[in-house]
Amino acid sequence: MNVRNSASYMALAGALMVSATPAIGQVTPAQAEATTPAEAKVEADAATATSAVDAPPAEDRAGGGDIVVTGSRIQRPNMTSAAPITSVTSQDIRAQAAVNVEDVLNRLPQVAPDSQQTYNDSDGRQRIKLRSLGFERTLVLIDGKRLGTQNGQDVGIIPPSLLERVDVLTGGASSVYGSDAVAGVVNFVLKKDFEGIQLDGNYNFYNHNNKDTVVSSLARAAGFNSPRGLTNDGGRADVTLTAGKKFFDGALRINGFVNYKHTDEVLLSERSNSGCYLTQTSLNAPISCGLTPSSSTSGLISPLDSKGVATGQYVNNPNGTRTFVPFGTGAGNASNYFSNYAYQRPSERVNAGGFVSLDVAPDAEVYASGIWFRDKSYNNYPAIAGGNVQVNCNNPFLSASQASTICGAAAGTAAFAPIDIRYRLGEGNDQPDSYLNTGLRLTGGLRGKAGDAWTYDIGGVYARNKQDYTPSFVNAANLRNSLNVGGTLAAPTCAGTTDAACVPFDAFSAGNTNPALIDYLYDRGTSTTIGTLYDVQANITGDLGKYGVTSPFAEQGVAIALGTEYRKDTLKSTADSVYRAGLGGVDTYLKQDVWEANIEVQAPLIEHKPFAELLQANGGYRVSKYSSNSSSFNTWKIEGIYAPVSDLTFRASFNKAQRAPTVTEIRQATNVDFARGGSGTFNDFCAPTVTTNAAGGVTYGTPVASREVCRATGLSDALYGSPTLICPGDASTGATGCTVRSGGFEADPETAYTQTYGLIVKPRFVPGLVFSVDRYKIKIDDSLGYNDFSYYTDGCQRSNGDAFFCQGIVRNPGTGTLYSNAASNPTTGFIRQGTTNFYKSIARGYDFQAQYTLDLASVGKIDWNLNGSLTTFAGGQDSPVQPTRNCAGYYGNGCGQLIPKWSHGLRATYTTVDKGFSASFNWRYVGSLTNADNSGDPAIGGTPERERTSYFRVSPKSYFDLALNFAIDKAFSLRLIANNLLDMSAPIVPDSYNVALARTNTIPQRYDSLGRNLAVGATVRF
Incomplete structure (x- = not known):
């Protein structure tokens, strides 16, 4: 075994030496002139470097000391952000032993964790979902410019070793960056000003002790394997070679x-x-x-x-x-x-x-x-x-x-x-x-x-x-x-x-x-699917204070940014003859273009006055014209910052964001397609239930749905429970169940209204302490989304016949059946599915960030960083007559976002005076999740008759990470890292595919499901 065993012993030995940790989405120690944790981070990266090998950060300066801050096109010194920004530095990323960007972002409470590497149905692409509002609503940038198309987004294109930092701005930013920044923006800032040759290597693997679980005995009883004992597996290697050179006195880089x-x-x-795959065949049945x-x-x-x-x-x-x-x-x-x-x-x-x-x-x-x-x-x-x-x-x-x-x-x-x-x-x-x-x-x-x-x-x-x-x-x-x-x-x-x-x-x-x-x-x-983005931008920013446009009570003048942008998205899908013969489908070519223009203004009104250290107003406006929509639409923001004294700053931001459908969403909405069975076999809930005995005899029972619900779908009482309603199989395809029609909808832009307001505390009597808390509220009207046929069938039943859902069940006249010959393109006899504008999506909660630096003089320093999020509402309203569905802290019954009410990352890092050694200890906390059946909220199925008596709650989980960094000399540094140091096992969740689209009997997006992860990393500069 060799490399893996050697690495295992080395990392474990290092782990026992001291408590340490990778930082997660934290803010860095504040500098005297910085206003917020996010802004302080830009100024303090060099001071928090954990390795003598690390190059000083490229601070994203446009010249003259101006700092580019994510969330604004305006560049100016000491710019104050009116919206909360969370940053992850290159030092944090090294300490996590991250092999891909997904590893980095999954630790941020503001990001809905994704786990393409542990998701068997993955297509290999890594996407980001802020506030669990979908990747289509999260705009991803590299150095302030778009990564690519929304449909083809893959942040795996970015090597973690190349990152200077990652800025995460939550809340609407459409007026600054354009449509699809509804949930916020993730901006990857790359290291671009490097000179020399550098080799970064990282190898990590899982060091897990397989102990018997409730699954083990069941698996063995069924004749399946269930391992015991320590295993080292799942190796992941990441190697990056970087080279840079400056010519002509630095003019060419x-x-x-x-x-x-x-x-x-x-x-x-x-x-x-x-x-084996753990399931409960019925409510409260044995697993x-x-x-x-x-x-x-x-x-x-x-x-x-x-x-x-x-x-x-x-x-x-x-x-x-x-x-x-x-x-x-x-x-x-x-x-x-x-x-x-x-x-x-x-x-x-x-x-x-x-x-x-x-x-x-x-x-x-x-x-x-x-x-x-x-x-x-x-x-x-x-x-x-x-x-x-x-x-x-x-x-x-x-x-x-x-x-x-x-x-x-x-x-x-x-x-x-x-x-x-x-x-x-x-x-x-x-x-x-x-x-x-x-x-x-x-x-x-x-x-x-x-x-x-x-x-x-x-x-x-x-x-x-x-x-x-x-x-x-x-x-x-x-x-x-x-x-x-x-x-x-x-x-x-x-x-x-x-x-x-x-x-x-x-x-x-x-x-x-x-x-x-x-x-x-x-x-x-x-x-083969090919997506392309053509994006051309022209942006100018100006300091109107140079022309005297300055408040009489302020030192800085009014700043302005003007921009125009043209984008074109295309998506081409083709297949070879073997694929088409076996799986069908047609070639498609989809495209959409947009023209946009925007303006942004920052106006310091009062500065450095009694009871008004800073009073500032910001505004932004963008107009967009999409080829897929006959009319233009606009987005805007209004922001305010008030610091009565330098120790305390209040901030607020109000945004209107609109998102036009992507080319894929447009096709999913408008293109009509028929299939038997849809995304799964479904029989008419108004047909009788069928029981087959051992001798092959068939008996018919009461339908699943009530007579009132079936009446709401257009079925006559005389046909209720008739065997003629049973959807037959399709001999030509082998599919069974009712006919499902996809498409035939309109797809209009969705509109989001986002609010964030909070305060930043930086008490001068506690040097090095910065704390911020921000309230966020996001409401999306006419929310775009894909709903399969179960959205209509389940909604029709749950709502006891609400027409908003039951209209998706279109029966054949006379017979009342829900099966048709797809080849004839019928207009009746099907259940609808596809992308459409449904009612509302809602996200609300609080973000907390804190940092404190304790100077230990000749011994070094200790940095503490906290990034936490309290989710108070996650869900929406499915129809005008339905109650709002709050899924915060719940799973099941359509609560698929898997959002605990509270999660956080808290780390402490000790660094020696010469920065030759650092040790970090990180505490990741994931709050509890409860099955929606036990919520007590009928809106998400929490009725007394559905209450579960077993496997209805996932207890809170704490993970502890350890990271040691040794700067051997200016040319070499070594990292020893243990993530999930205590090898905490993942919680058992029966029917996990219904919860997390995973057959792992847990929720791999949320929990360290493979066990302790050990890593050895090194940086060598030549």
């Missing part, structure tokens, strides 16, 4: 970098908390290993009736007798469908790029940059042949008893019988879906000063991202061919085709792993 990342796979079967109708290497066979409804579920007896046994636990079900799912997805990424700037005049600079990346990752899916297919009743692979079960009286004849077949062809033969993401981002422009009063920046961004998605899928025609078998058991043949490649499928015995059959059944086609 060139920098370049190459970054390589690799991630090892960790399977669900390699953790004791995920030995059990979920055995889905697709989980057996023995092969699961379900005979179907004429409507495509299963009349039984059987597994081929693994004893080789060619008999059926009932599907369920025991010998007939000896494989775990999810065992080859990834807990950590394997991936490999290369980033490369460079920066160049040239002073063409004393006050004029030409600049350009380019970043390229290539990322490949995989999702393992079990190789399941399945669907509604026909089998010949004289198939030689069928025993007499099997033929009788499937065909009845037709057993042994040439007749065909419908079955649903789910056969996993061996765990080692699971077929991966692959994602290849490549991209290029180019920037360029001219910036500088015009006289003493004006600065300008004329430039643009070209960004292109491409994704090749290559899934494995069953060739439906080949499956049909392989199941129509003639000849004899000893010499079977494909009876219904002349295809010489056809391989007869022995679907009626256990353990078939024939490689030739797998090759014949499975195809691999590729779909």
